Amino acid sequence: EVQLLESGGGLVQPGGSLKLSCAASGFILSGSGVHWVRQASGKGLEWVGRSRSKANNYATAYIASVKGRFTIFRDDSKNTAYLQMDSLKIEDTAVYYCSLGWFDLWGQGTQVTVSS
């Protein structure tokens, strides 16, 4: 079965770091772009960033509010994409989803809570 599985969420203090994983099964992730999208509780969807496919050198792009703090990278050997989140702020609290290609496949999401 083709699916994406996120993990790595949790509770972290402001200023802390967290690394989210997006593991692919049933297909080779390196051939596709990967997006990260977040959703604060009771709020809408917000695009966070993306990594293009291996053929496009995994080029990344981010929204302004996370640029310099968040990094998307890949590990082909693990068929996994990651979202490294540093200098976390309270307003980063949300469910984080990874999504494939042009959003044709989504993971189940992982909760990130930034609180003291």
Place this chain on the structure above:
Amino acid sequence: DVVMTQSPISLPVTLGQPASISCRSSQSLVYSDGNTYLYWFQQRPGQSPRRLIYRVSNRDSGVPDRFSGSGSGTDFTLKISRVEAEDVGLYYCMQGTHWPLTFGGGTKVEIK
């Protein structure tokens, strides 16, 4: 950033009746390659989003044909020809033409 404005915010519908959601962008969504990168997503309660429509009017595999997308330029519409109970949830449009990608605020479809 391109602002995506959806209306209505809330849409109570009678089962079997049609529903329509509007999505307007602050800039044209026609890309230099001639394509329009406008997408529609459904998010049922407690679930992840699911893509329904890509590039304005192309229905994804497994999506019932009661869902249809239309529009051009800055004005787009998602229609449900006959609402069923399983259609309850939030619906979002998203533009993929300009960076950063941006979503509409969402429309909540509920049964009257």
